[in-house]
Amino acid sequence: MTQSQTWTDEKIAALVEPDRVHRLAYTDQELFDLEMERIFEKLWIYIGHESQVKEPGDYYLARVGRQPMVMTRDGKGEIHVLYNRCPHRGAQLCTARAGNAGKHLRCSYHAWTFNLDGRIDAIPAINGYDGTRFDKNDPLFHIKKAPRADNYRGFWFASLAEDGPGLEEHLGQAKIALDQLIDRAPGKECEVVGDCFQMVQQSNWKIFLENQIDVSHPGATHESTGYAAMTVEEDMKAAGETPPLEYGFLTDFKRIGIDGWDKFGTTGHPQGHTTLEGYMGLRPDDPDTNEYVRLMYDAYGETKAEEILGVDMHHVLLYPCNSVQPPLQQLRTIRPLAPNKTLTEIWQFRLKDAPEAIYRRSLGYYYLVNSPSTMVNADDLFNWWKCQNGLTSDGGDWISLHRNAGQDLPPDDHGIVHSAPASMSELPLRHMMQVWKDYMTNGHAKVGG
Amino acid sequence: MGEAALKLAESDPFAVADVSVETQQAVERFLYRQAEILDEKQWDDWLALYTKDGHYWMPAREDQTDGDGVPNIFWENNDIMKMRIRRNNHPHAHSQAPENRLCHVVSNVIIEDEAPNGDIVVRSRFHCAEYLRYEVRQFTGKYRHLLVRDGDSYKIALQRVDLVNREGPWEYVMQWWL
The missing domain is CATH 2.102.10.10 (Rieske [2Fe-2S] iron-sulphur domain)
Known part of the structure; x- marks a missing residue:
């Protein structure tokens, strides 16, 4: 491991406090190079x-x-x-x-x-x-x-370190993200749909991960889209039409508002993975969903099928590179290019033997949220770009992660920490930076190598 | 496969139809006016350009023959167009602050088919500059329109837009149609 003259372990550790992070973690070129060496060219x-x-x-x-x-x-x-x-x-x-x-x-x-x-x-x-x-x-x-x-199970990873924990050990309990992409298929397989969309975020890779799991942003960032989708739904209903179910993915932003996101728990795993519970109405009582559930019962039996469909995850981040939305069959992976530049690949998966309508529902989400003409990520990308610009300024050195700090529940049997009940806790953001500090400072035992 | 998509797919993309000067002018005028409506953000007029079932379509791949049921860069009917217009004009659509600006040049207009009922398949090329976040970025590509006769003018049943760099990667999303 390269010993940095500028960034000793002590100096790196001092960037991450329990409730705040120093801006240099997002902007410094030498730290970025160390991240590539100690995180991206080492972990899976x-x-x-x-x-x-x-x-x-x-x-x-x-x-x-x-x-x-x-x-x-x-x-x-x-x-x-x-x-x-x-x-x-x-x-x-x-x-x-x-x-x-x-x-x-x-x-x-x-x-x-x-x-x-x-x-x-x-x-x-x-x-x-x-x-x-x-x-x-x-x-x-x-x-x-x-x-x-x-x-x-068909999802390939590479580690450029000769030694270290195996893939399954690294994935730990978060492997449920990948299980869900397969197990939700009545045919027990999934495959990519077409080619991925590629976007270059004008911001640090950590800003992306933090955003995916930040429950206090959707109502504010995506208010305009929630409003617009809701008015179109109302117009359609007034005209006697039935709005497509996927519009509901957008109206949630308006329906839940800015401060209504305290019902969705978050977790942090020892390897750095984080999760956010589901909030979207993903199991409505409509003929297509019911047909899908019937096929799942046929494939797995009722008990097992209910167990699979009962997993309620909106987002799982596989540290440091994946953002997975299992119920909607979306997977994003990031490829950091520079402190202020991150390439994303965005994939949609098809569940084998699921009804066409279920595929189309996730395609609708892929289009509205993740395509190059997205009406959702447009505002995220813009915020991240503004954050990156702001973090290069001398207007302040610290990023606040104080929301419900010190109130996380103690680790469970798997070493997973849970957010305080009924909170919009910034636990996942704090957690990822604590793990970052561990990976970035020399001699970290878990990383190997 | 949708009826409009089928018509576009079945039309010879290299055909040159023998049309009257008046038809050529009317179709060109329609395409230029569409570009102007977009550049000048005349959204009611934009919606009126399309038939009730009309689609604006930007495929993600050249070999796509239909936008329905596959990933696209754009695949929008009237409802999603309305959603986009209302969203981008909302006071909290902060990625439109400052507002972007588009400027199109449309050219190389070749009518490839004129049906007995007056419906048209026409291809053309465009160049579009977008001013966004204090910088200008460039888009260029090919249009193919399926136009249906509507009184003295036309309405768009399907507009296909093939960008030269359709695979990306994208530096930033497209918030308006091109």
């Missing part, structure tokens, strides 16, 4: 879902910390996570975001070819290497693999 980072590379030869680009990676599927159907770099002269091997490489990855520069697991296949005029230190069996001349790549 989301690569993608197996359905992104369905066929042999398929590849999909990903980014882990500062490292350009590529996920491939070989001829035997195995998935690999490789550095997207030719071991000859360093050229990027895949440039399209996604594609099919056929049987081999072929470097465009000197036509070296590689198997989809990274092993070298052939080099033109290879006799030129006779009598040199080049050795075809030396891993130095193969595409480097991610030190660790693993999947949880």
Whole structure:
């Protein structure tokens, strides 16, 4: 681990107090580099879902910390996570975001070819290497693999640290986010819908995570959208029409108001994951939902189906890179690019054998909330950009996380802390920064490496 | 597949119809006026451009043939358009403070089909500058309109907008149509 002259453990630790955070955690380039080294190039980072590379030869680009990676599927159907770099002269091997490489990855520069697991296949005029230190069996001349790549039920992650907790240990209780994306399917499988939307947030990656789980923002930030959706619903009803159910995802912002969000508990997990309980009317009593529930009963039996559908999570953040909304089949992953720049990939999933109407409901959410023409994230992105600008000013050094500070419930058997009852607690925000401090200071035991 | 989407999908995207000068002018005037309505934010006029079931559609992929049931950048009927107008004009739509401004140039107008009833399939190219957050960003792409005859003019049954950079990544969302 790099020892920073500027950022000693003591100085980093001093940025995070129990109820506030220093602004430099969001703006400093050297701290950002340390975050990449100690968090993003060490913990398990989301690569993608197996359905992104369905066929042999398929590849999909990903980014882990500062490292350009590529996920491939070989001829035997195995998935690999490789550095997207030719071991000859360093050229990027895949440039399209996604594609099919056929049987081999072929470097465009000197036509070296590689198997989809990274092993070298052939080099033109290879006799030129006779009598040199080049050795075809030396891993130095193969595409480097991610030190660790693993999947949880088809969701692939990579860790660039040789050692450390395994993927399931890292996911801990928060793996329910991924379970729910699969278990809510009567066909017990899910797959990505189309390609993802990519957005570049003009703000620090932590601001995104904090926002996802911040219950005191929706009524304020999204008031205009809640109002507009509500008036359109009223117009439709007056005209004898039935508004689409997904409009309700927006009217909630108005219906619940700014200070009505105290009914939804939040948690913080020891690995840094956080959750927010569900608030949207996701199990209405309509024919489509009832048909879906019937299919779930057929697939799982009533008890198990009710257990699956009873999980009430609006949001699960898998630290440090995923934001998952299981009941709506949405998954976002972040790829930090700079202290003030974060790339997001936003995916929708389809539940196998669920009625078309259930797919369309989540598609409606994907469109209204997560598409490039979103009427919801438009205001979030704008707020984050304004925060990032404000944090570079000398108008103050501290970010306040005081809401219900000191009132969190003690850790449960899994080490998970829960927000104070009937609060709009900033617990998840405080919790993530405490874990950040642990990961960022040298010698943290949980991280390994 | 929707009827309008089917008509667009079945129309030859390279056809050049032999139409009268009057028809060419009327269609061009309609397209230019649509761009002006957007640039000048005349929202009642905007809504009146579309048929009751009309859609504004910006596909996420070039090979899409219908906006229904798949992810899109835009896929809006009259109700969602109204929602967007009311939202963006709400005093607390803070991402519209300061308000953005759009400026379109529409050109390369080629009518590819004129049906016996006067309905039109027309393709064109556009360039649009958006002033937002004190900066100007650029959009460019191709329009394809399915226009249905409405008295002396037309209404839009379907407008397809293919951006040259449809895959993103997006630096910021699009709050208004392009």
